[in-house]
Amino acid sequence: MDLQWVSEKIQEQGQHPRTVYQTGARPNGQLCPPRRAGDQTRSSLCLGDKQSRELWKRADAVCFDVDSTLCTEESIDELASFLGVGEIVAEATARAMQGDLPFEESLDLRLGLMQPSSDQVQEYSQARPLHLSPDVAGLIDKLQNRGTKIFLVSGGFRAIIHPIAEALRIPIDHVYANTILFKEDGSYAGFDHTELTSRSRGKHAAAVAIKEQHGSKSLVMIGDGATDLEARQEGGADMFVGYGGVVRRPNIAAAADWYIDAFGSLLEAL
Numbered sequence: 001m002d003l004q005w006v007s008e009k010i011q012e013q014g015q016h017p018r019t020v021y022q023t024g025a026r027p028n029g030q031l032c033p034p035r036r037a038g039d040q041t042r043s044s045l046c047l048g049d050k051q052s053r054e055l056w057k058r059a060d061a062v063c064f065d066v067d068s069t070l071c072t073e074e075s076i077d078e079l080a081s082f083l084g085v086g087e088i089v090a091e092a093t094a095r096a097m098q099g100d101l102p103f104e105e106s107l108d109l110r111l112g113l114m115q116p117s118s119d120q121v122q123e124y125s126q127a128r129p130l131h132l133s134p135d136v137a138g139l140i141d142k143l144q145n146r147g148t149k150i151f152l153v154s155g156g157f158r159a160i161i162h163p164i165a166e167a168l169r170i171p172i173d174h175v176y177a178n179t180i181l182f183k184e185d186g187s188y189a190g191f192d193h194t195e196l197t198s199r200s201r202g203k204h205a206a207a208v209a210i211k212e213q214h215g216s217k218s219l220v221m222i223g224d225g226a227t228d229l230e231a232r233q234e235g236g237a238d239m240f241v242g243y244g245g246v247v248r249r250p251n252i253a254a255a256a257d258w259y260i261d262a263f264g265s266l267l268e269a270l
């Protein structure tokens, strides 16, 4: 991570840099090597086609990533663009990914650049509602009707995700996402570090918690990115379905138990 660059950008936004940013860089200032999806996963756990289809039929919990999976947008990028800092947040995200910055620090960095107020987040939600991916509402409806519990597991923000959950009849306690904190005057005050999804491997922690709390025996995680794939590690999701309908990522396709480009494939296989 380019610490001087981050310092300058945060100061421009009126916030002092925190020491937490420094942990992403090596002592000599070199960036950590990028992590490949294959490094995070478990080829020994990978299911075959027949096993995947069988597990899908009996899944009792299905977790959806939100950005570029349940919905066609990347909501953090969209919020940044709404706030007029889209380019700088996109650059910070790219640099954070190159530097292998832990998720919590990357979230702190991006929110620090955005400094969203309570009013701005509400205005954003109303002005730019998220759009569901094709066929996903029908899939969730069919899963719910057969008794499968649906969860949303996202590195994005509750203020933006809760309206979508309500529209899909997903209980709020089935949503694992991040909470932006505000001061009394509504200005930005950081984020809730106790949310499981605010940390690296947070989606794996969420999958573990869901299995414990709901007694799920066959939990499926569906998502487009590396943080979703992490949920498939030992003790977490029993199957990972990669979704390439918004963004196709070859490394995710290679590591997924099952890779789809459209939710119709899962609907047909129920």
Ligand SMILES: [Mg+2]
Binding pocket: 065, 066, 067, 068, 069, 223, 224, 225
């Ligand atoms: Mg995503």
